[in-house]
Amino acid sequence: MSVEELRAVREAELQAQRIVADAVKEVNVVRESAKRQAKEIVEEWRARAARDVEELRSAILSEAKREAERTLAEAEDRSRKLEKDASSRRGQAIERVMKEVLGLS
Amino acid sequence: MPGGVEKLTREILRLAREEADAIIRKAKSEAQYALEGSRKEAENEYKTVLERERANLEMERQQVISDAVLRSQSLILEAKEKLIVSVYDEAFGRIKNFTSSPRYEDALVRLASQALSMVGSSDVELLVNEADAKRLSQLMLREIGGARRLASVKVSSTRIKAIGGVVARSSTGKIEVDNTIDGRFSIARNTLRTEISKMLFGGDSV
Numbered sequence: 001m002s003v004e005e006l007r008a009v010r011e012a013e014l015q016a017q018r019i020v021a022d023a024v025k026e027v028n029v030v031r032e033s034a035k036r037q038a039k040e041i042v043e044e045w046r047a048r049a050a051r052d053v054e055e056l057r058s059a060i061l062s063e064a065k066r067e068a069e070r071t072l073a074e075a076e077d078r079s080r081k082l083e084k085d086a087s088s089r090r091g092q093a094i095e096r097v098m099k100e101v102l103g104l105s
Numbered sequence: 106m107p108g109g110v111e112k113l114t115r116e117i118l119r120l121a122r123e124e125a126d127a128i129i130r131k132a133k134s135e136a137q138y139a140l141e142g143s144r145k146e147a148e149n150e151y152k153t154v155l156e157r158e159r160a161n162l163e164m165e166r167q168q169v170i171s172d173a174v175l176r177s178q179s180l181i182l183e184a185k186e187k188l189i190v191s192v193y194d195e196a197f198g199r200i201k202n203f204t205s206s207p208r209y210e211d212a213l214v215r216l217a218s219q220a221l222s223m224v225g226s227s228d229v230e231l232l233v234n235e236a237d238a239k240r241l242s243q244l245m246l247r248e249i250g251g252a253r254r255l256a257s258v259k260v261s262s263t264r265i266k267a268i269g270g271v272v273a274r275s276s277t278g279k280i281e282v283d284n285t286i287d288g289r290f291s292i293a294r295n296t297l298r299t300e301i302s303k304m305l306f307g308g309d310s311v
Contacts, residue, residue: 005110006196013112023125027132034136038143045147051153053158060159063168068173075177079184086188086305090195093304097196100297101289102203102212103219 188305193294200286204269210240213269217241217249220273220284221258228276230261237269 095096100105203209213233221229234239236259246258256278256307265272 001110003273006145008110009117016117019118019121019125019169020128026129028135030129030132034139037140041140041144042147042150045144045151049151049154052155056155056159057162060162060166061169064169068169071173071177072172072180075180079181082181082184083188083304085307089305090188090192093192093301094196094199096301096304097193097290097293097297098200098203100293101196101200101286103215103284103289104212 164197176190185302185306189298189301192301192305193290197290200290201268204286206243209269213237213240214245214249216270216284216286216289217273220271221249222286223282224273224275224280226275226277226280228257229273230259230276232261232263232265232272232274234267234269235264237271238264274300 096105110126203212217231220231229308231246241260246260248257261274265285267285267287270287272285273282274280
């Protein structure tokens with residue numbers, strides 16, 4: 001093999017090393033990119049969780065508040081009805097207490 | 106350049122490119138795998154957070170509803186209590202007015218007779234308020250005592266603070282029966298509570 005041929009082979013070997021070295025550099029780029037993407041994915045899911053929890057909270061507690069208000073309104077209605085129904089029997093109850101206290105029972 | 110060397114250099118470069126491609130392919134595949142792992146982990150974390158928060162919110166929801174149920178029960182109990190108290194207040198007011206009416210004398214005699222029967226002594230004094238001391242005439246006392254076959258019934262000089270009724274005390278002072286309107290009212294407040302509640306609210310009593 002002549003000097004020129006040896007030089008050509010040597011040149012090819014150096015180029016081959018550069019190709020592999022470039023590939024290794026690209027590997028680092030791929031890894032860094034994957035890390036960034038992974039971080040973005042985690043942040044995205046966390047943001048989604050925060051948003052969905054807030055929506056869930058709003059829906060569940062609004063429903064609970066409506067149910068609580070309905071329960072209280074029913075109790076107020078029942079109190080008014082009790083008062084109305086009792087008013088006709090009030091006189092009888094007063095008489096009963098009076099009789100007991102005055103020794104008539 | 107002779108053909109053999111050119112072939113050799115091409116082969117060197119082809120192998121290098123193959124190695125480079127393999128390195129990059131492997132790295133991309135590993136990156137993809139790692140990304141999938143991160144995605145699954147993040148999704149699981151999302152599910153865990155949502156499940157935990159849903160459970161917390163369910164407890165919060167139950168608490169809000171329990172509070173409302175307790176508040177409404179208390180509202181109804183307060184309304185009932187108010188009505189019962191109003192019955193007692195009204196009854197007390199009417200009884201107080203009644204003690205100024207002529208019909209009260211019969212009630213006073215009745216209360217005195219009941220007290221005397223409970224004392225179980227033949228010599229008894231009656232403690233009354235100032236107005237009732239004037240009402241209880243000698244005739245009335247004889248009537249009360251005679252009916253009970255008592256040796257002596259007299260009105261004590263000691264006055265009591267009551268709207269009406271009597272305290273009967275044996276001459277020895279050992280037995281004392283409170284049959285005042287105030288005392289009877291105080292007892293009736295407790296003993297009649299269930300009955301009054303049933304009268305007012307029927308099956309929906311306290």
